[in-house]
Amino acid sequence: DSGVTQTPKHLITATGQRVTLRCSPRSGDLSVYWYQQSLDQGLQFLIQYYNGEERAKGNILERFSAQQFPDLHSELNLSSLELGDSALYFCASSVDGQAGEKLFFGSGTQLSVL
Amino acid sequence: GDSVTQMEGPVTLSEEAFLTINCTYTATGYPSLFWYVQYPGEGLQLLLKATKADDKGSNKGFEATYRKETTSFHLEKGSVQVSDSAVYFCALSIPSGTYKYIFGTGTRLKVLA
Numbered sequence: 001d002s003g004v005t006q007t008p009k010h011l012i013t014a015t016g017q018r019v020t021l022r023c024s025p026r027s028g029d030l031s032v033y034w035y036q037q038s039l040d041q042g043l044q045f046l047i048q049y050y051n052g053e054e055r056a057k058g059n060i061l062e063r064f065s066a067q068q069f070p071d072l073h074s075e076l077n078l079s080s081l082e083l084g085d086s087a088l089y090f091c092a093s094s095v096d097g098q099a100g101e102k103l104f105f106g107s108g109t110q111l112s113v114l
Numbered sequence: 115g116d117s118v119t120q121m122e123g124p125v126t127l128s129e130e131a132f133l134t135i136n137c138t139y140t141a142t143g144y145p146s147l148f149w150y151v152q153y154p155g156e157g158l159q160l161l162l163k164a165t166k167a168d169d170k171g172s173n174k175g176f177e178a179t180y181r182k183e184t185t186s187f188h189l190e191k192g193s194v195q196v197s198d199s200a201v202y203f204c205a206l207s208i209p210s211g212t213y214k215y216i217f218g219t220g221t222r223l224k225v226l227a
Contacts (some may be wrong), residue, residue, distance in 0.1 A: 090158070103215060107157045
């Protein structure tokens with residue numbers, strides 16, 4: 001058990017809808033990362049937060065947004081969903097968000113857009 | 115831009131065979147390098163890491179050496195087991211203004227008894 005909790009584990013929705021994925025980092029970790037894993041594109045970095053502030057942004061679509069709350073949990077909001085958004089979404093956390101740190105991954109949220 | 119390239123999978127080996135999974139990288143600055151492993155139905159977990167040139171990371175019989183001259187970080191194991199069947203990801207992180215952690219596409223390993 002990595003100590004990172006993601007909910008829900010599975011999510012099935014329709015095109016055009018909006019969903020929220022939730023992540024609770026490991027106790028004491030200040031940085032949260034979001035990744036999208038799909039069969040054809042591997043693990044794509046979306047966004048990183050550190051202590052409530054956005055630190056780095058990757059290939060995150062404008063339809064997607066995220067935030068990290070004062071209690072350090074994070075939410076990833078996906079809107080106007082398309083079939084191509086179906087993927088496994090991972091959250092990871094680390095202590096300080098510095099290079100060289102180990103990431104602890106949650107078990108992911110499997111999103112299916114029908 | 116910064117990137118990681120891994121060999122295509124799946125890699126299928128018999129138990130006790132020697133394993134090599136190739137990984138090369140492109141990066142500005144001085145990255146830290148990692149190998150993560152993903153078992154079925156689970157998230158990724160760190161297998162080993164190296165933070166500077168010529169460092170060797172090792173864990174559970176797996177090894178990888180940070181080669182700056184060839185920009186490589188190949189994963190090796192002398193004798194694989196069925197329980198090593200998983201997807202292996204090479205990754206790098208760079209301390210820059212747009213610091214991020216970049217993963218390769220993953221290499222699936224199947225070990226047959």
